[in-house]
Amino acid sequence: MDKIAVSCEEPSLNSRIDPRFGRAPGFLIVDPETMAFTFIDNGASQVMAQGAGIQAAENIARSGAKIVLTGYVGPKAFRGLSAAGIKIGQDLENMTVRQAIEKFKAGDVTLAEAPNRMSHGGMGQGGMKGPGRMGRGK
Amino acid sequence: MKVTVASGKGGTGKTTVSASLISVWPGPAVAVDLDVEEPNLHLFLHPEISGQRNAFMEIPKADESLCSRCGQCSDLCQFKAISLMGEVLMLFPEMCHGCGGCISICPEGALSADVRLLGDVSWGHSEKGDFIMGRLRIGEAMSPPLMRAVKARLEDRITASPADVIIDAPPGVSCPAVNAVMDSDMILLVTEPTPFGVYDMKLAHQAFAPMKKPMGVVVNRAGMGNSEIYDYCKAENLEILAEIPYDRRIAEDYANGCIIADTSEPMRQLFTGLAEKIRQKAGREVSR
Numbered sequence: 001m002d003k004i005a006v007s008c009e010e011p012s013l014n015s016r017i018d019p020r021f022g023r024a025p026g027f028l029i030v031d032p033e034t035m036a037f038t039f040i041d042n043g044a045s046q047v048m049a050q051g052a053g054i055q056a057a058e059n060i061a062r063s064g065a066k067i068v069l070t071g072y073v074g075p076k077a078f079r080g081l082s083a084a085g086i087k088i089g090q091d092l093e094n095m096t097v098r099q100a101i102e103k104f105k106a107g108d109v110t111l112a113e114a115p116n117r118m119s120h121g122g123m124g125q126g127g128m129k130g131p132g133r134m135g136r137g138k
Numbered sequence: 139m140k141v142t143v144a145s146g147k148g149g150t151g152k153t154t155v156s157a158s159l160i161s162v163w164p165g166p167a168v169a170v171d172l173d174v175e176e177p178n179l180h181l182f183l184h185p186e187i188s189g190q191r192n193a194f195m196e197i198p199k200a201d202e203s204l205c206s207r208c209g210q211c212s213d214l215c216q217f218k219a220i221s222l223m224g225e226v227l228m229l230f231p232e233m234c235h236g237c238g239g240c241i242s243i244c245p246e247g248a249l250s251a252d253v254r255l256l257g258d259v260s261w262g263h264s265e266k267g268d269f270i271m272g273r274l275r276i277g278e279a280m281s282p283p284l285m286r287a288v289k290a291r292l293e294d295r296i297t298a299s300p301a302d303v304i305i306d307a308p309p310g311v312s313c314p315a316v317n318a319v320m321d322s323d324m325i326l327l328v329t330e331p332t333p334f335g336v337y338d339m340k341l342a343h344q345a346f347a348p349m350k351k352p353m354g355v356v357v358n359r360a361g362m363g364n365s366e367i368y369d370y371c372k373a374e375n376l377e378i379l380a381e382i383p384y385d386r387r388i389a390e391d392y393a394n395g396c397i398i399a400d401t402s403e404p405m406r407q408l409f410t411g412l413a414e415k416i417r418q419k420a421g422r423e424v425s426r
Contacts, residue, residue: 051218051233058212061224076218076230084224 002066004030004104005086006097011039017100019071019093022053028097029063032105035098038063053077060086069100069109078115088112139420140303142172142322144346146338148309150328151358151382154392156306157182158399158409159416160266166301167267170292172318173308174257174272174281182397185269187262193272193287194253195236195280200227204248211240211249220249236283256284259291266397268295281308282317289321311338311345319346324420325353326379331363336370343374352419356412359384377419380412 007024008015013035018024023046030037040063045055053073057080060068066086071093073081081088089109092100103109143156156179160169171179198211198220205227212222219234220227231254241249257274272288274281296303307318319325325346329339339355346353355371360381371378382388382398391401399409 048216048218051216051230054218054221054228054230054233058218058221058223061226076233080221080223080228083226083228086224 001032003064004032004067004069004101005040005060005063005065006030006100007042007068007070008097011037013037013098013101014096017069017071017092017095017097021068021070021073021090022056022077024056024070027056027060027063027065029065030097030101032101035101051076054080057081057084057086060084067104067111069104072117073112073115074117075115078112090116139324139417140305140322141324141326141416141420142305142307142319143326143328144307144315144319144342145309145328146311146340146342147329147335150309150330150335151356152309152328153178153182153306154358154382154388154398155326155328155356155409155412156304157397158405159304159413161397161399162406162409162413163267163302163304164413164417166299168292168295168301168303169264169267169269170288170303170305171269171271172285172288172305172314174274174284174288175308175314177271177273177306179306180269180271181395183264183266183269185262185264187260189262190258190260192258193256193284195234195256195283196238196251197231197234197236197254198229198240198249199252200229201248201250202227204246206246206248208245210243210245214239214243232277232279235280254278256280256287259284259288261291261295268301270295281314285314285317311341315342316345319351320349322351324416325349325351326356326416327353327376328356328358329367330359331357331361331365331367332359333363333366335363336366339367340370343376354379354416354419356380356382358382377415379415379419380408382408 005027007018008028009018024042026042027040028037045052054076057077061084069089069092073090090112143152145152171177209222211220217233219230220240255275259272261270272284308314329335355376355378361384399406
């Protein structure tokens with residue numbers, strides 16, 4: 001059975017799902033039959049001004065996982081994951097990694113046809129005006 | 139001499155001051171709108187546009203048949219404009235900053251130069267003198283490369299026929315604002331005596347101070363708010379070159395598209411005095 005990548009807060013099957021795909025602290029790459037797992041650190045994506053979702057998708061593609069379970073995936077990450085042939089189960093949150101895998105194995109996760117988040121261009125642009133973010137652009 | 143009219147906070151009166159300075163400036167002056175995200179100086183100067191050209195930035199295009207999937211481009215790109223997704227090479231052209239690194243590093247010669255439209259540069263003439271502006275394409279996020287194209291046009295113009303330059307800058311203290319002020323001879327900070335005006339002017343002052351250019355302050359809407367801006371300028375040895383009174387009449391004239399310096403004799407004198415102070419302050423360190 002294909003390996004499953006789950007966006008998570010810490011390297012444990014009991015970790016809560018982090019619903020943010022690109023900005024999650026890491027991913028648990030789980031073999032759904034044995035529940036054996038490895039952890040991919042996503043810290044480098046978290047600190048990127050932009051392109052976090054693309055970087056995270058690249059990391060998943062490199063891991064060999066063929067399914068992603070997460071909360072929200074933006075359009076660029078969605079394009080990247082789809083191009084690499086990775087299927088996406090989204091809108092998952094408020095549960096542990098183990099619960100998400102069980103839910104998927106029970107056939108209760110619908111694989112997505114389209115991203116469920118609008119593009120927001122990372123942290124470097126948009127309407128935010130606050131300390132260090134005065135004015136517009138970057 | 140190049141004077142850039144900047145501010146931390148938006149809406150403090152950069153365009154009001156720029157248009158008025160152009161109107162009263164002694165001698166030839168070119169008006170430049172570098173607020174390419176939302177240019178508006180033309181609404182006051184009404185230039186007749188005589189030329190326009192598109193500005194582009196170099197981005198990569200890929201010949202997948204030559205790509206060996208080595209991933210060097212993907213590892214190099216800090217903006218993820220090019221990414222090796224498993225075995226698939228993907229381009230995200232809107233993320234590209236145009237550094238050309240991926241094209242240089244590709245060992246297979248699989249990447250070559252394509253372009254992305256940034257916006258346009260247009261130029262013309264108003265009764266106040268020559269005019270140049272940039273307008274960012276809707277959806278484009280990066281203004282500095284377009285601003286450089288506007289500035290290149292400006293250099294051609296002032297090389298052909300010497301003139302002073304008044305630049306209307308974008309607000310803020312990030313790359314576009316710094317790009318607007320970085321090669322001027324004098325920075326004019328337009329602010330207002332409100333907590334927001336003070337806070338953002340401090341940021342702008344701190345951001346621009348390392349460039350060690352002469353700086354002066356124009357307090358717009360003087361009479362409202364509090365005295366904090368005056369305390370700050372005094373403590374930092376920032377000279378206040380002019381104060382524009384907080385007056386409903388000025389707001390009405392601005393909203394009607396008037397150049398404030400042209401609306402009354404006292405306003406004309408105010409901006410003539412400001413222009414003179416700018417020339418003295420910048421002239422001390424600039425030889426034309």
